[in-house]
Amino acid sequence: MDKEDQRERVETSDDSTSRDDDSLPDDFDADDFAQVDYDVSLTDEEMQKLTNGDPELIKKVKYIQLEHAVIREEGGQVPSKLKFKYWQEIINLDSRSKRRKFFSYLFKTEMKDLNARRKKEEKNALRRKEFEERPMPSREEDPYGMFYALTRNTLFLRLYDTTVNKFFHNRACSAMLHNPPIVLDCSYDENMNFREAKNCAKQLELLITENKQHPEPFNLYLCNADRHSKMMTYLRRSVPTLDDDSFPINIHEESFMDVLPRERLVYLTPHTRDDLDEYNEDDIYIIGAMVDKTDPRPFSLGKAKKLGLRMRRLPIDKYLMWGLGGKSLTVNQMGRIMLDIRYSRGDWKTAFRHVPMRKLNRDFHPYPDQIQNEGERNEGNAPVFPQRKERKSLVLEDYELLNRRKGFRRSEMYTPSHNRPQAPKMRTTKQPLVITMSGDGNSAKRRCLEYDPDMVNSTAITEIEQETFAFVWKLEDYSTLRELQVITSPEFRGGPKSKHTWLMYTHPKFNSNGVEYMTLYLKLVEWGDASFWFPSRNNFTRKIKARFEFSILDKNDRPSMKLTGSVNDYYKSSAWGKDKFIPSSELVSPTRQLVYNNTLKIHCKVSIIGELKHVVKPTSSQLFVSKSPEDEKRSKERNVRRANDFGTLLKNPIxxxxxxxxxxxxxxxxxxxxxxxxxxxxxxxxANNSLMVPGFDEDVVKGMLEYIYTGETACMGERAPDLLQIADKYDIAGLKEEAELIIADSLSVANAASVLLVAHTSNAAYLKSQTISFINSNKGEVMKTKAFQDIEAAPTNAGLFRELYRSNN
Structure with missing residues (x-):
């Protein structure tokens, strides 16, 4: 049979769809092509190993060699040689198109290697040329001198990369014999997707490298390391020598419970309450090799409890001021911290330098010059961040120095920034800002003066014009509505002055990292009265300033899940809101009762901000001077006399x-x-001249009335919690603030839990923040009290303790 006829038959079969499989032509004779050398031939030993003497497989190998030759003569992309490992893959491909694609892949890989070798040769040739053309120093100038250069006299020993790698390798081998072990638990593969598994493998690769390069490396153990898991597959691709017998690491498919002594094991997890106060050489610490971006459930805590192991967490709260988010660190960061805490003999300040700055609270940074504004950008419009070498860890000593300058007490340093009071025991009132101005600025002479209304020359009052309105959106048959992609409310007009047209809309099933949330937005549809417009970037664009407040009404029409936005600029058809307003599972939970009788009610309060107004009123012409002790005594006597006069009206009613x-x-x-x-x-x-005060006894009501008439009450000390509740119920601001201060000063381990509950039910923000800070500082003792355990067990207090644990994390 002529070879050209055979090639035409192969080309014809390539155009036919019926031949795109493993079947060979009926009249194909492999002996006709046995003498053809395509540089892809196999030795007899390789052919026997590949086909095991099967005539059909031998015939298929000859046919694949023919395909290779035909594609090459057509100008197609085929490799010049085929290694035996490639033959093992090609023989299993069941169609001609797959083999053609594989040939193309091998061809591109071969061309890439050839190009890299060519560039390397050109670079070496250029380097040799530069070396040859370099001017040689003259021996005539200094016949006995030494010339330091490459291939000449030198004082330095050249260390190759292989030499450095051998040094680190030998040190890691020595650590396997003499240093304490540390375990990486690789059993979380099923809880990670492919991207997380690849990220975890990269972290393990970094940890293995950093461990070898550390002065005192650990004896690394990879336990529960399934060879076929996603994470171990990616790790073997990054570290091809991982399975070599000489690689300094212990890899076990068994559990660490079967490999190491159980009594020495300590599991490191951020979800426990017990801190690792000091490093113990006798303990073996376990780090969970897991990336939990999409599924942040406490798997490590559950596994440690199931195995009955001791659990510890890093003492982050004692040394760092954490920002937002959880306290989970990457695997390589945990490894660096454990390496340094052992090497520094318990110096947590040195170990915590590996915590990234982005995870810490920027408001209390002890080195503000190193942090630039988030909005600052360079010429390439890229965010500007400090250099890594300039970043320093935030430690408690630096915080204490900084906060002493700012006037904060130590207990307030652990309060989150959004709950922290601006000054110790500062009282907040709903009155406008009042600025007093003295007629003669030289009269003060840098003395500390006291405010006296009778000696003020003028008063400036600054107010802002606001218009507030509310709207309730009722969604009936919510189980059906939540299947829609977007739900839009009817349009509504806001306020008797502005008369802007608004609407609300929500996405009931907004997916973020595998978790469903309900979104909520407020949109400006049409303009209203021009008196509430603000100037903008040009004369053709109008805007208003407004702030929204979203809340969900429960079955008793009480607001829950309240969200208050900042003051934003609203242009026509613009919207502001929250992507993750509330998780869908929490919204429809029967314990929360936010969706009652299949009805969801959303309350929206909108405040439209106007312009500032300033009013200056003249008062007395007296100078603003300091008061003498006699004047101060007379002022106090005058206030006492006034309180006694009003108290007489209560005791002897007329x-x-x-x-x-x-x-x-x-x-x-x-x-x-x-x-x-x-x-x-x-x-x-x-409505009535007689009212009943239910739920409070005679002494509490009498104390409230005494405060209203005289500004003080005798039962404030012992009945302060009851007075706080009655003041919150009847909106008596002064009494409520006074009770909060009295209770906050009397906080103790025994009453902290009950005070927290009273502050939560009475909407006492300052007292609540102080109590949470006290509990976080003394959590070990407070959590052992019976009052704390009883309050924590009550299902109605779930939201309160969720806020408490969030502030602690």
């Missing part, structure tokens, strides 16, 4: 016009005095 009732006593009071101190009493007295 000209009374309303009644406050308890279960055991009747109080005759004055309607105008109670209405001036409480907005709740003001509304209640519009």
């Amino acid at each position: 000209f009374t016009d309303c009644t406050v009732l308890t279960e055991s006593k009747r109080f005759e009071v004055h309607k105008n005095i109670l209405a001036a101190c409480s907005s709740v009493f003001k509304e209640m007295f519009k």
